[in-house]
Amino acid sequence: MKNSELLLMKGNEAIGEAAVRGGCRYFFGYPITPQSEVLEYLARRLPEVGGAYVQAESEVSAINMVFGAAAAGARVMTASSSPGISLMQEGISYIASAQLPAVIVNIMRGSPGLGGIQPSQADYFQSTKGGGHGDYRLLVLAPSTVQEMIDHTILAFELAEKYCTPVVVFADGMMGQMMEPVVLPEVEPVPSEKPWATTGMRGRGPNIIHTLHLPPDELEQHCHNLFAKYHQIEANEKRSLAYYTEDAEILVVAYGIVSRVARAAVEQAREAGIKAGLFRPITLWPFPDEALVNVAQKARKVLVVEVSMGQMVEDVRLSINGRLPVEFYGRIGQVPTPGEIFNKISQIIAEVA
Amino acid sequence: MTETVKVYSRPKTLIDRPWHFCPGCHHGIAHRLCAEVIEEMGLQENTVGVGSVGCGVFSYEYFNFDGIGPSHGRAPAVATGVKRVLPDRLVFTYQGDGDLAAIGTTEMVHAAVRGEKITIVFINNTLYGMTGGQLAPTTLMGQVTTTSPYGREAKQAGYPMRVCEMISTLEGAAYVARVALFNPAQVAKAKKSIRRAFETQMQGIGFSMVEILSACPTNWGMAPLEACKHVENNLTSVYPLGEFKVPEGVK
Ligand SMILES: Cc1ncc(C[n+]2csc(CCOP(=O)(O)OP(=O)(O)O)c2C)c(N)n1
Numbered sequence: 001m002k003n004s005e006l007l008l009m010k011g012n013e014a015i016g017e018a019a020v021r022g023g024c025r026y027f028f029g030y031p032i033t034p035q036s037e038v039l040e041y042l043a044r045r046l047p048e049v050g051g052a053y054v055q056a057e058s059e060v061s062a063i064n065m066v067f068g069a070a071a072a073g074a075r076v077m078t079a080s081s082s083p084g085i086s087l088m089q090e091g092i093s094y095i096a097s098a099q100l101p102a103v104i105v106n107i108m109r110g111s112p113g114l115g116g117i118q119p120s121q122a123d124y125f126q127s128t129k130g131g132g133h134g135d136y137r138l139l140v141l142a143p144s145t146v147q148e149m150i151d152h153t154i155l156a157f158e159l160a161e162k163y164c165t166p167v168v169v170f171a172d173g174m175m176g177q178m179m180e181p182v183v184l185p186e187v188e189p190v191p192s193e194k195p196w197a198t199t200g201m202r203g204r205g206p207n208i209i210h211t212l213h214l215p216p217d218e219l220e221q222h223c224h225n226l227f228a229k230y231h232q233i234e235a236n237e238k239r240s241l242a243y244y245t246e247d248a249e250i251l252v253v254a255y256g257i258v259s260r261v262a263r264a265a266v267e268q269a270r271e272a273g274i275k276a277g278l279f280r281p282i283t284l285w286p287f288p289d290e291a292l293v294n295v296a297q298k299a300r301k302v303l304v305v306e307v308s309m310g311q312m313v314e315d316v317r318l319s320i321n322g323r324l325p326v327e328f329y330g331r332i333g334q335v336p337t338p339g340e341i342f343n344k345i346s347q348i349i350a351e352v353a
Numbered sequence: 354m355t356e357t358v359k360v361y362s363r364p365k366t367l368i369d370r371p372w373h374f375c376p377g378c379h380h381g382i383a384h385r386l387c388a389e390v391i392e393e394m395g396l397q398e399n400t401v402g403v404g405s406v407g408c409g410v411f412s413y414e415y416f417n418f419d420g421i422g423p424s425h426g427r428a429p430a431v432a433t434g435v436k437r438v439l440p441d442r443l444v445f446t447y448q449g450d451g452d453l454a455a456i457g458t459t460e461m462v463h464a465a466v467r468g469e470k471i472t473i474v475f476i477n478n479t480l481y482g483m484t485g486g487q488l489a490p491t492t493l494m495g496q497v498t499t500t501s502p503y504g505r506e507a508k509q510a511g512y513p514m515r516v517c518e519m520i521s522t523l524e525g526a527a528y529v530a531r532v533a534l535f536n537p538a539q540v541a542k543a544k545k546s547i548r549r550a551f552e553t554q555m556q557g558i559g560f561s562m563v564e565i566l567s568a569c570p571t572n573w574g575m576a577p578l579e580a581c582k583h584v585e586n587n588l589t590s591v592y593p594l595g596e597f598k599v600p601e602g603v604k
């Protein structure tokens with residue numbers, strides 16, 4: 001990977017450029033705040049590189065266009081925000097079942113319903129626990145900076161093709177809208193072999209891509225095949241970062257934009273003499289459970305902070321498995337400030353002291 | 354001594370496998386016509402068929418070329434994705450009237466609005482065959498189905514949907530025709546329309562659609578010949594046959 005110069009970029013546009021650099025030439029989407037700049041960027045950029053942008057008539061159509069383009073062997077992406085991602089759930093289930101590589105970007109906004117257009121992390125359950133019908137999993141990457149939005153978008157294409165599975169880049173409206181200095185990497189995407197693609201036979205027998213398995217044995221085997229792949233993903237792809245955790249008595253767990261704020265709060269706590277640490281999951285599925293347990297060795301309490309009513313906190317509790325008290329602090333429609341998280345840390349440390 | 358000459362054989366675009374369709378069903382004829390035209394146009398190696406959910410769900414098990422099984426109603430969106438990536442391939446969908454005119458109306462209309470260079474082969478049998486004969490948007494007035502047990506009434510379920518007439522108003526739609534299969538002459542005409550639709554696509558002219566009025570003897574409760582008569586006498590008056598739009602290039 002060769003690096004080019006430093007640029008100031010908006011999160012949504014950075015995702016668009018990262019997709020192009022990652023070899024994506026096809027994008028199908030529908031406008032929705034706070035994600036629309038991804039569409040606008042790619043509508044301009046893709047024709048420059050010989051690709052195609054299609055503005056679909058709905059998110060239902062967009063995800064099915066993604067299905068078709070992926071079946072035809074292309075690197076393809078869609079992007080939306082919470083209500084639009086809800087509409088895509090049927091299509092995502094089909095893409096997962098058909099084992100097609102595709103990248104889906106969710107720039108989350110407040111929900112449920114039409115909700116608001118402020119940042120949110122309330123689609124965690126939808127993306128990590130199912131969302132659509134049936135037994136399937138999605139690989140979910142949670143960047144925390146505009147630079148990581150770029151790096152994770154490129155990584156998402158690699159993982160999608162490595163495992164023939166849909167990958168979600170999971171960010172929020174604040175990250176989509178904010179500008180940060182970034183370095184755009186010069187990537188040389190390696191085209192992966194896709195002997196299964198429906199491209200016209202051209203000298204081979206027919207390739208068929210479908211998701212119908214009427215005989216129960218066949219369907220059961222299909223699900224076992226999918227899960228053999230998911231177990232491989234669990235074994236290879238769990239990603240996380242830990243800060244100041246070696247001696248941490250209070251362990252804060254946060255992902256995405258919140259993890260940045262939480263890091264500032266943890267540093268403030270350290271200055272105040274509190275042994276606080278931060279654990280940041282980067283893959284939300286597979287959830288980095290062993291890594292969390294390892295850094296929680298010396299902890300007396302865990303604090304989970306999210307921009308939701310508490311969703312990832314359930315995976316943290318499952319991982320901690322009752323060995324420590326796990327508390328939750330959440331905000332809706334706004335990212336908590338370092339001061340808020342610091343106050344919460346101080347309060348908890350006073351309780352356990 | 355007379356020499357025997359083979360005048361009729363299975364196209365190589367059709368796998369040698371018995372149909373799962375009910376006796377007298379027109380789906381088999383429609384499949385065969387698509388397969389014959391693809392063979393005659395020399396496109397077997399360059400075709401991607403996009404099926405649907407309905408009695409045509411297993412199209413990929415019969416067609417001897419690449420195939421995709423999409424979700425219910427979304428075939429035109431899936432076909433759009435394929436065609437944008439592979440603009441020189443023949444990409445067509447094969448959809449029933451529930452799939453196309455109910456759940457998939459949006460995808461069908463907007464593929465035509467964009468002038469997407471795909472072909473839709475639309476099987477109109479006036480009801481949902483696969484799920485047991487329920488009311489469709491195309492059900493005739495007064496027609497009894499399992500969910501219109503008193504016959505279709507306007508106050509309850511509105512009026513039949515004429516897809517070709519509607520699609521013809523769109524500039525992106527280049528070739529639009531309605532055909533039937535109730536006698537050999539109609540079958541020959543249907544085949545010609547499918548060919549024109551595929552040619553419209555391959556010449557890059559625009560969106561094309563062929564609606565085929567088809568018999569569903571099972572859910573109509575009719576013998577196969579009676580079902581053909583029903584198409585001829587009762588369907589064609591509501592759904593007139595003919596070419597609604599023909600571009601210069603394929604005349
Ligand atoms: C989302 C969804 N809703 C409902 C169904 C059930 N379903 C399967 S086939 C079908 C109707 C098919 O009727 P039509 O398209 O008219 O085709 P035909 O069987 O008559 O050829 C329905 C409703 C489904 N598979 N998916």
Ligand code: SF4
Binds near residue numbers: 379568
């Ligand atoms: S139910 Fe109707 S449409 Fe379906 S196979 Fe039987 S006759 Fe054909």
